[in-house]
Amino acid sequence: MSYTIKDVARLADVSIATVSRVLNRSKPVSPEVREKVMKVVDELGYNPNPVARTLIMKESTLIGVLIPDVANTFISMFVRGIEKELIQHGYTTLLCNTNGDTDVELHYLNLLRDKYVDGVILLTSAPKPEQIEFFNKNDVPVIFSSHTDKDGRFSSINIDDYQATYDAAKYLIELGHRSIAFFCGPMDYYQTVRRYDGYKQALADHGITARPEWVFDKDYNLDSGYKSGMELFARVQEDHPTAVCCVSDMIAIGAIRAAEDNGLRVPEDVSVMGFDDIPIAGAYRPKITTVRQPVYELGSGSAQMLLKQIREKGTGSCESRVLPHGIIERESCRALTD
Amino acid sequence: MSYTIKDVARLADVSIATVSRVLNRSKPVSPEVREKVMKVVDELGYNPNPVARTLIMKESTLIGVLIPDVANTFISMFVRGIEKELIQHGYTTLLCNTNGDTDVELHYLNLLRDKYVDGVILLTSAPKPEQIEFFNKNDVPVIFSSHTDKDGRFSSINIDDYQATYDAAKYLIELGHRSIAFFCGPMDYYQTVRRYDGYKQALADHGITARPEWVFDKDYNLDSGYKSGMELFARVQEDHPTAVCCVSDMIAIGAIRAAEDNGLRVPEDVSVMGFDDIPIAGAYRPKITTVRQPVYELGSGSAQMLLKQIREKGTGSCESRVLPHGIIERESCRALTD
């Protein structure tokens, strides 16, 4: 059993209000009394019950983090960035895996609000209607990560998805490729749409018409990349693209394996471009050329922005940060010289 | 602003006590009244404030999960297993990255207790003295994962670390290898010690003397594996081991890269054995032969055991589960034929 504020008050021979005051510096207290109280606090190793505090203050030093799936390296690194930043400011991370499911997200959002979380970080691509409604009526600080909000209704932090994919495709094109497949995520993710747009625009800007049968929208994981690759390389054995542009490194690895299983060498026969730059990208064989996302900065940046928003609560100011991406040239893409 | 129990009571024209009773089924309530109350509850979409509830009940439907680092694939998969199981039972996951630091762990433990978490899952190898003291005086249900407790003081779930490494080394030996390096984690982890013991014993049982200069105790990540590999292969260019036994797949990948950077081919010149069997192990080139851990089962199993313990609180029963491991033969190890 822990001590309560009453124990401290009794032992220090003051009222509980005074104890509360010295602990929260909410009202001036005479040095002598403060000294006396602190002494008892230290001796007892007393610390205020955060639950009771939450009940009154409607603050919990808890931050909800909604993500599709921790068991995805990019995401777990992102979470790491968040957590590291939060803990330094005395906040604790409430982790919620949503699988990208809107109902699950909404369920968690309600749960988190009921637990009086001080804020929420959402990795869910675009704000969905249900979420907009939720945040409109609930007024809990939120950062949308991996999303850039044009409308400025919500704060967000992200790279420029459109530009990043544009750059990736352009890189491939400048290497001489003209038939480029696209392995992306589910098309109902706004992020996917943005990236797809970037890819298409890069092709268009170079006079290349995109071939719909060469875009595969599955998941972000290795398996999806492999499956897409098997479909692509199996069905167009003689007429396959010379490059594939992927929206995650794990997809790229799956694609490479699929190519190899179809007798194609990477990068000799087909170039494969990754995305994210997770640690394995630089250690795979071939080392994967990829679009780097500053994942830790994205994570810690989300946390910082959220904390700032919590501090400035009420002003309702919105901020939108776009972090730089970059092409990391390695071995999985080669120049076409014919 | 959400509704409170008072709103429901007023609208249903009953006392708050009655509302509480129908919601918690704690005392019999007449069918008519129950009906009446439930109608209002549904209309309002009322749900009880979990914080107020926690303050009284000393229960939070929160589970603390202490891990060294989410940004490690094995661990994030483990967390995924936990979270999936917990959410099905209405619990939420409080994630804490400790870096394996004892002070941080203890800090979190206190924080979690103050938040009235219903239980804790610890991924910290052996119970440390500070932790034993904590759980002795605090009586919060706990599961030690990645640890098997001989003394039966705490519940635990794990594979047999000793046997798993023994099997890995034995596998290498039976392939004809007699000079086998060992890339392990920090020696102050009990898990490392157990695994090291298994490795040594396997060698000993086959008449091989372990060479201390061939064991490298760093971290579980790719970088550590690479560094260990560079040290090993650089300094013993002519006298290098024919195999290296690693305690994680990421270490194995690092080791492979280091070997290759020193002009050694895997598995032709040196065999490398992984551990964990994370997704990349089967997709790397060469595909990594490894010791499989049933990571999701470890995660969901931890959660199940903890939930059971919470249900049976007071009986103070301890349970120790050991899940099976297995050798997954792939391409990174070859038989020595000379």
Place this chain on the structure above:
DNA sequence: CTGTTAGCGCATTCAC
């Protein structure tokens, strides 16, 4: 500056 009191939202004892 300090103490007394009310109340956050709920579960629960005690009367009826």
Place this chain on the structure above:
DNA sequence: GTGAATGCGCTAACAG
């Protein structure tokens, strides 16, 4: 069966 009153541990008026 049901309602009134008490208190979980704390903060924030309100007095003095």
